[in-house]
Amino acid sequence: MSKAEIGLIGLGTMGAALALNIADNGFDIAVWNRTTSTTKKFFDGAGDLAPRITPTETLRELVEAIAEPRAIILMVPAGQAVDDQIKALRPLLGPNDLLIDAGNANFHDTNRRAREADDLPFLGIGVSGGEEGARFGPSIMGGGKREYWDRVAHILTAISAKHNETPCATWMGEEGAGHFVKAVHNGIEYADMQMIAEVYGIMRDGLGHDNAAMAEIFARWDRGPLQSYLIEISGKVAGAVDPKTGQPMLDLIVDAAGQKGTGRWTAIEAQHLAAPIPAIEAAVVARNLSSQRDMRQLGEDVFGTAPQLIADGVLDIETLEKALIAGKILCYAQGFGMISKASDEFGWSLPLPDIAKVWRAGCIIRSSMLDDMATALEANATQNLMFAPFFSELLKENQTALRQVVSLSATHGLPAPALSSALAYFDTMRTSRGTANMIQGQRDFFGAHGFERTDDGSSDQHGPWAMNA
Numbered sequence: 001m002s003k004a005e006i007g008l009i010g011l012g013t014m015g016a017a018l019a020l021n022i023a024d025n026g027f028d029i030a031v032w033n034r035t036t037s038t039t040k041k042f043f044d045g046a047g048d049l050a051p052r053i054t055p056t057e058t059l060r061e062l063v064e065a066i067a068e069p070r071a072i073i074l075m076v077p078a079g080q081a082v083d084d085q086i087k088a089l090r091p092l093l094g095p096n097d098l099l100i101d102a103g104n105a106n107f108h109d110t111n112r113r114a115r116e117a118d119d120l121p122f123l124g125i126g127v128s129g130g131e132e133g134a135r136f137g138p139s140i141m142g143g144g145k146r147e148y149w150d151r152v153a154h155i156l157t158a159i160s161a162k163h164n165e166t167p168c169a170t171w172m173g174e175e176g177a178g179h180f181v182k183a184v185h186n187g188i189e190y191a192d193m194q195m196i197a198e199v200y201g202i203m204r205d206g207l208g209h210d211n212a213a214m215a216e217i218f219a220r221w222d223r224g225p226l227q228s229y230l231i232e233i234s235g236k237v238a239g240a241v242d243p244k245t246g247q248p249m250l251d252l253i254v255d256a257a258g259q260k261g262t263g264r265w266t267a268i269e270a271q272h273l274a275a276p277i278p279a280i281e282a283a284v285v286a287r288n289l290s291s292q293r294d295m296r297q298l299g300e301d302v303f304g305t306a307p308q309l310i311a312d313g314v315l316d317i318e319t320l321e322k323a324l325i326a327g328k329i330l331c332y333a334q335g336f337g338m339i340s341k342a343s344d345e346f347g348w349s350l351p352l353p354d355i356a357k358v359w360r361a362g363c364i365i366r367s368s369m370l371d372d373m374a375t376a377l378e379a380n381a382t383q384n385l386m387f388a389p390f391f392s393e394l395l396k397e398n399q400t401a402l403r404q405v406v407s408l409s410a411t412h413g414l415p416a417p418a419l420s421s422a423l424a425y426f427d428t429m430r431t432s433r434g435t436a437n438m439i440q441g442q443r444d445f446f447g448a449h450g451f452e453r454t455d456d457g458s459s460d461q462h463g464p465w466a467m468n469a
C-alpha cells in the first residue's frame, strides 16, 4: 500500500474537518487521535473519502504510514498539549520530518518551539474559518522557515479558500509570524463583532426594533459596503427562531460573551509593542464586562435602567450603517498598524497587502472591504490605512455619522465602547497639536522628567515649577 503524503494528529472539530478537506483535494492522509474510538468514528464517517485516509492507533503506526520526508499537522489545543505531542513525536521522526502546529498557538510559543526545534523542520500556521472553513477552505497564515513552507505549500494552497481563484494561504515570515498574524486577525474579529453588537444594541434599545426587522437590516447591509461574513451571520442570528419555544433565538441567549484568549493576547502584545489598537482593546474589555452579570444587575438596581429610546426621526438606519463603515475602517487601520509595528520590531517583513488578501475569503473577518484594503496596501504598505485615498474619502463621508451615533449613544445611556474608541482614535489622529504637553508638564513637575520645547526644539528642558509653586 502506498504511503500517505501527510499526517494529522487531533481529530477534534478542526482536525477532522481539515483531514477531510485534505483527502477531498486528492492527498492521501494518515490520522491519529489520542482517543482511538474517535479515530474509528471519524474513519467510519469518511464515506467516499475513506480510501484516501489511513487511520492509525499508535504514534509509531502513524509515522510509518507517512512517506518520507514526513509532514505531520498537529491540531490539538494550544499550549501544553502541543509541547507534549512534539516531545512524544520527535524521537520517532527523522531529521528531515516536518511538524506543523496548526492550532491557535500564542506566537511567543511558536517562536520558542521554532528555536527549540533547532535544525529540525517546524512550522506554525494560523488557520481561520471555523469548522466549515477547515472542511471547505480556510484562510491559512504560515510561519517558519520558507523552505519548510515550500515543502507543503502545494497541499496548504490546495485546501485553502480561494478568492477569485487566488488561494488564501500565504507564508508570512519566520518563526511565529503566521500565528502572530492569526492573533491580530482574531483581535480584529473581536472588534468587528463588538461594533456589530453595539449597533444591534442601539437598534434594539434605542430604536425599539424587533429581531425580524434587524435581520432584514443586516441582510440589506450585507449587500452594500459592509458586505461581510460577520454581517451576514448577524442577520441570520437575529432572524433565527427557537424551535423549542417559537421565540426569537437571540432573545434567549445569555448576554455574556465567551473567549479563548486570542483577542486578549493581541491586546497585551499591542501594549508591549506600543501599537495603539483601542477598538480591539475595547472589544476585549467589553467581553470581560459582559461576563460580570451580577455586577451589571446591581448597577441597574442602583442607577436605574440606562437605555432610553431615541426619539423618532433622530437616528435613521443609514446613519447607523455609515457609522459602522467608519468604525470598521478605523478598527482595521489599527490592526494593520499593529502588524506593521510588529514587522519592524521583530524584523519579519510581514507582507501587509498579502495579509489583506489572505483574509478576503475563508476566514471569519472576510469582507468585500478587505479587497479594497489589499489594493490600498499594495499602493502603499507603510501608511496608516485611514490615510489611503480610498479610505480617507470614506472616512470623510462617514465620520459625521459615527459622531452622531456615538453622541446619541452617550446621551441615551447605550454602551458603545468600540465605536466610541474608534471615534476618539480618529479625532486623536487628525489633531496635530494634542494635549500631551500637559502630561509632559506634569511629569516634569513631579519627577523632573524633562520635555522638548516647541520654540527652539531643545530637549531635556525643565519648567519654572519652583517659582510658580
Ligand code: NDP
Residues within 6 Å of the ligand: 009, 010, 011, 012, 013, 014, 015, 033, 034, 035, 038, 075, 076, 077, 078, 080, 081, 084, 085, 102, 103, 104, 105, 127, 128, 129, 130, 131
Ligand atoms: P477540539 O476540542 O474539538 O479537539 C481537540 C483535539 O485535540 C481532540 O482530537 C483531542 O483528542 C486532542 N487533544 C486534546 N488534548 C490533547 C493532548 N493533551 N494530547 C493530544 N491530543 C489532545 O478542538 P478544536 O478542533 O476546536 O481546536 C484545535 C485547535 O484549533 C486549537 O488550538 C484551537 O484553538 C484551534 N482552532 C479552533 C477553531 C475553531 O473554530 N474551533 C478555529 C481555528 C483554530 P481527544 O479526542 O483524545 O480528546
